[in-house]
Amino acid sequence: MELKISPNNSKLGKIPNISTVPVADCIECDECKDACYALKAYKQYPSVRKAWKNNSQLQRLDDRSIYAGLLIKWFDSKKKKPKLFRIHVAGDFIDQISLDAWIEVALSQPLTKFLAFTKSANLEFSKIPSNLKIIHSQWIGKEKLNATGVNAWIEGDSRIPKDAFKCEGGAGKNTLKCDTCKACWSTEKDVVFGIH
Numbered sequence: 001m002e003l004k005i006s007p008n009n010s011k012l013g014k015i016p017n018i019s020t021v022p023v024a025d026c027i028e029c030d031e032c033k034d035a036c037y038a039l040k041a042y043k044q045y046p047s048v049r050k051a052w053k054n055n056s057q058l059q060r061l062d063d064r065s066i067y068a069g070l071l072i073k074w075f076d077s078k079k080k081k082p083k084l085f086r087i088h089v090a091g092d093f094i095d096q097i098s099l100d101a102w103i104e105v106a107l108s109q110p111l112t113k114f115l116a117f118t119k120s121a122n123l124e125f126s127k128i129p130s131n132l133k134i135i136h137s138q139w140i141g142k143e144k145l146n147a148t149g150v151n152a153w154i155e156g157d158s159r160i161p162k163d164a165f166k167c168e169g170g171a172g173k174n175t176l177k178c179d180t181c182k183a184c185w186s187t188e189k190d191v192v193f194g195i196h
Contacts, residue, residue, distance in 0.1 A: 001054055002070065003018065003058060003071065004018070004054050004055055005074055006185055009089060011138065011178060012178040013179030013180065015082070015084045015086055015178055016088035017085065018086075020056040020088065020092075021041045022091060025056050025092060026091060026092045026119065027040060027120045038090030039090075042090065043161075047187075050171070059094065059098050059101075065101075071102075072105055072109075075108070075112065079183045081111045082112050083112065084178075084179070084182065086114075086178070087115065088118075093120045095165055096124060099120070102132065102156070103128065103129065106131050113186070115132075116132070117136075118135070118137060119139075125149070130146050133186065134149060134150075135151065135152045137151075138154070138159070140157045144159060150187055150188065150190055152191050153191070153192045153193070160192055161189075161190050163190075164192050165190075165191055167194075
């Protein structure tokens with residue numbers, strides 16, 4: 001098996017990214033699974049489903065060092081290292097071992113900034129390197145995740161901090177893409193998203 005890394009997508013623009021199976025590879029998704037944007041693509045496109053299942057199987061191998069090794073090999077094969085990389089457009093860290101694999105990858109690739117949104121607040125995030133930004137996803141109507149650092153909020157949530165910035169991006173032709181904005185890779189302020 002080999003990793004399936006996408007070179008871009010309609011919202012990110014030209015930012016390489018990896019996904020796993022939505023819902024099955026998510027923790028704490030009972031409230032959001034019915035509105036999951038990634039689940040729609042997973043069900044609609046057989047090639048997407050195959051790629052994300054493949055990545056999920058690699059992430060779940062008994063010997064998890066294989067997963068980290070394949071990721072590092074992918075980065076090392078690039079003559080021009082990506083400046084930005086998005087972890088889990090679909091899916092999440094399924095346990096501490098999967099988070100630790102990404103920490104290892106980020107440490108091995110100091111020229112790349114990594115970004116992941118997560119609902120896995122009970123993992124140990126104290127060893128996150130400076131080039132790996134973790135944003136904790138909050139959900140309307142759900143008790144706030146006990147997470148320190150930057151949070152992502154859904155527009156309309158009464159708990160959004162006053163200094164949070166609103167993402168102006170989207171998947172349409174005339175909307176701002178992540179590869180133009182890049183704010184989430186370095187923000188220290190919470191971010192607000194419309195449901196997408």
